[in-house]
Amino acid sequence: MELIQFRPEGMYVPPADVYIDPYKPVKKALITHAHSDHARWGMEEYIAEKSGLPLLKHRLGDVKLSGFGYGDEFEIKGVKFSFHPSGHVPGSAQLRVEHQGEVWVAAGDYKVVADGLSKPFEPVKCDVFITESTFGLPVYRWRPQEEIMQEINSWWKENQERGLCSVMFAYSLGKAQRILQGVDHSIGKVWVHGAVANMNQACEAGGYALKPWSPIPDQPEPKQFRRDLIIAPPSAAGTSWLKKFEPYSDAQASGWMAVRGTRRRLSADRGFVLSDHADWPGLLQAIEQTEAKKILVSHGFTDVFSRYLNENGWDARAV
Numbered sequence: 001m002e003l004i005q006f007r008p009e010g011m012y013v014p015p016a017d018v019y020i021d022p023y024k025p026v027k028k029a030l031i032t033h034a035h036s037d038h039a040r041w042g043m044e045e046y047i048a049e050k051s052g053l054p055l056l057k058h059r060l061g062d063v064k065l066s067g068f069g070y071g072d073e074f075e076i077k078g079v080k081f082s083f084h085p086s087g088h089v090p091g092s093a094q095l096r097v098e099h100q101g102e103v104w105v106a107a108g109d110y111k112v113v114a115d116g117l118s119k120p121f122e123p124v125k126c127d128v129f130i131t132e133s134t135f136g137l138p139v140y141r142w143r144p145q146e147e148i149m150q151e152i153n154s155w156w157k158e159n160q161e162r163g164l165c166s167v168m169f170a171y172s173l174g175k176a177q178r179i180l181q182g183v184d185h186s187i188g189k190v191w192v193h194g195a196v197a198n199m200n201q202a203c204e205a206g207g208y209a210l211k212p213w214s215p216i217p218d219q220p221e222p223k224q225f226r227r228d229l230i231i232a233p234p235s236a237a238g239t240s241w242l243k244k245f246e247p248y249s250d251a252q253a254s255g256w257m258a259v260r261g262t263r264r265r266l267s268a269d270r271g272f273v274l275s276d277h278a279d280w281p282g283l284l285q286a287i288e289q290t291e292a293k294k295i296l297v298s299h300g301f302t303d304v305f306s307r308y309l310n311e312n313g314w315d316a317r318a319v
Contacts, residue, residue, distance in 0.1 A: 016079035032108030033092035049083040052091020054205035086110035087121035089174030112282040123289035134277040136305030149182040165248040193232035
């Protein structure tokens with residue numbers, strides 16, 4: 001019997017009778033991070049990495065929630081578990097599962113390059129490694145974060161010279177805080193949309209020290225943002241909310257910006273290639289460092305990536 005099984009409800013650990021990032025309501029859920037495609041409402045009990053608990057509480061509301069620090073071992077019905085840094089977003093973790101001498105790691109979402117905020121990715125030796133493949137194609141190769149931040153700073157300065165507000169669309173958990181930490185605050189003030197403000201507060205409650213930011217007031221005066229940067233979720237693009245900041249220049253920060261067609265479809269003034277997931281070399285690096293005998297490839301370009309792994313000496317399959 002496999003230590004982790006893939007069921008309609010999600011990844012299941014039979015000897016412990018628990019699920020990892022379940023899709024459907026279950027009794028006990030181990031959660032890798034607070035993004036909504038991994039942390040869903042309806043579970044009787046949630047267990048996660050300790051610094052991510054405020055984020056989960058914000059996301060899920062009044063639920064039964066407990067946590068353990070990175071590396072702290074805990075047992076459920078004789079199965080040993082521990083959370084380890086995945087480098088994806090604040091509070092994100094890989095989950096190590098050990099039973100009867102066998103070790104599996106469910107990586108969740110991860111990136112191997114330190115972003116200056118999330119606890120950096122920690123390779124965990126295992127027999128079986130469950131990896132994502134969101135950007136599992138050779139075309140996806142990220143440039144250094146410092147270069148992307150310099151480009152964002154230059155765009156911001158150019159907008160200032162043109163008398164424009166700068167509006168950056170980025171996911172409210174992870175990307176938004178990463179940009180907040182990475183930009184040059186001497187250029188101007190950083191304001192954030194309400195959804196980003198909520199996540200910032202939850203990150204700070206989890207012990208993450210963020211650089212200065214201000215929530216956008218209910219009745220903003222457009223002129224007060226003319227030299228500043230606004231960080232908002234992608235869902236705010238094209239809404240009437242944006243009219244408050246005219247004239248403005250907008251931009252999208254995403255790994256999908258690496259593909260020109262995506263940039264054209266989103267119709268933003270600028271696209272910056274910045275992702276909280278591992279790129280092609282990062283995925284291969286993580287897999288090598290685990291020294292795993294078997295690789296299970298989940299969500300993303302699963303067929304392409306697992307085929308490449310098999311052709312290059314790994315025992316891999318898409319799940």
